[in-house]
Amino acid sequence: MTIFRWRGPGFPGSILELERMRNYMENVYSTLANGVNNFRRNYTGVFPLVNLAEDDDNLYLTAELPGIDPQSLDLSVKNDTVTLKGAKKVEPEVKEVNYHRRERDIGVFRRSVSLPVKVQAEAVEAKFKNGILSVTLPKVAEAKAHQISITT
Amino acid sequence: MTDTNSREINVKEKQPLDTGGIENTRDEARFSPEVDIYESEDGLTVIADMPGVTAEGLSVDLKDNILTIQGTVQPQERRPKILLKEYETGDYFRQFSLSELIDQEKITASIKDGVLSVKLPNKAPAQPRKISVVTE
Numbered sequence: 001m002t003i004f005r006w007r008g009p010g011f012p013g014s015i016l017e018l019e020r021m022r023n024y025m026e027n028v029y030s031t032l033a034n035g036v037n038n039f040r041r042n043y044t045g046v047f048p049l050v051n052l053a054e055d056d057d058n059l060y061l062t063a064e065l066p067g068i069d070p071q072s073l074d075l076s077v078k079n080d081t082v083t084l085k086g087a088k089k090v091e092p093e094v095k096e097v098n099y100h101r102r103e104r105d106i107g108v109f110r111r112s113v114s115l116p117v118k119v120q121a122e123a124v125e126a127k128f129k130n131g132i133l134s135v136t137l138p139k140v141a142e143a144k145a146h147q148i149s150i151t152t
Numbered sequence: 153m154t155d156t157n158s159r160e161i162n163v164k165e166k167q168p169l170d171t172g173g174i175e176n177t178r179d180e181a182r183f184s185p186e187v188d189i190y191e192s193e194d195g196l197t198v199i200a201d202m203p204g205v206t207a208e209g210l211s212v213d214l215k216d217n218i219l220t221i222q223g224t225v226q227p228q229e230r231r232p233k234i235l236l237k238e239y240e241t242g243d244y245f246r247q248f249s250l251s252e253l254i255d256q257e258k259i260t261a262s263i264k265d266g267v268l269s270v271k272l273p274n275k276a277p278a279q280p281r282k283i284s285v286v287t288e
Contacts, residue, residue, distance in 0.1 A: 131266015
């Protein structure tokens with residue numbers, strides 16, 4: 001945001017010129033910053049990438065974890081933080097193979113996501129289907145929106 | 153090779169597909185799935201990460217030595233408010249050119265936990281033909 005300051009008449013011209021340059025630079029920086037934000041969104045760079053949504057009662061967390069054994073997946077919820085841990089192994093069925101391409105990454109992962117509100121940890125439900133983990137986290141009663149009836 | 157006990161997985165953003173001007177009728181983004189391709193004595197195996205794709209939404213096709221892998225995902229439930237969006241969802245599409253040594257009749261594909269596995273067996277080696285020599 002650029003703040004324009006009102007200048008009285010007779011304000012020295014050279015300072016106005018400086019002001020114009022400053023505005024120009026601010027524009028350049030904000031354009032650059034917006035461009036980067038649009039491109040990377042809320043990119044954190046930690047595997048797995050997650051999407052988080054909410055409605056009045058629940059928070060919904062999803063993550064793409066193709067090829068991960070659901071047994072090795074460890075999900076825990078504490079206060080307002082969800083932690084996901086696991087490992088991905090990629091092993092060919094036969095031993096002697098010659099790789100043409102190896103794009104799928106292997107290793108361990110650990111990711112914590114802090115939630116905007118507290119959730120009922122004991123009521124959290126998680127399912128793993130087609131390589132997508134979906135977690136439904138019910139909000140605590142205090143965090144839910146209350147409908148207030150207006151009397152006339 | 154790599155020690156799977158300590159190495160952390162690097163995050164890779166999904167690569168949106170360059171459609172070359174041809175658009176999908178459905179307004180879904182398309183991505184290029186990450187693949188492993190390896191060759192063994194029996195043939196070639198293609199493994200592709202396609203989270204969200206079921207057997208019904210999957211199409212594996214070989215034509216003119218071009219292997220086409222396509223996966224459609226069910227549109228996600230619309231939530232009233234998105235708080236964080238680190239990844240996009242959409243369909244998958246990728247093509248590979250193969251050698252002519254593949255036995256096209258014996259290709260098998262399976263999908264489990266969002267991972268597609270396509271097995272492309274080699275053609276049986278040509279049987280040596282015995283030529284009988286007739287003596288006059």
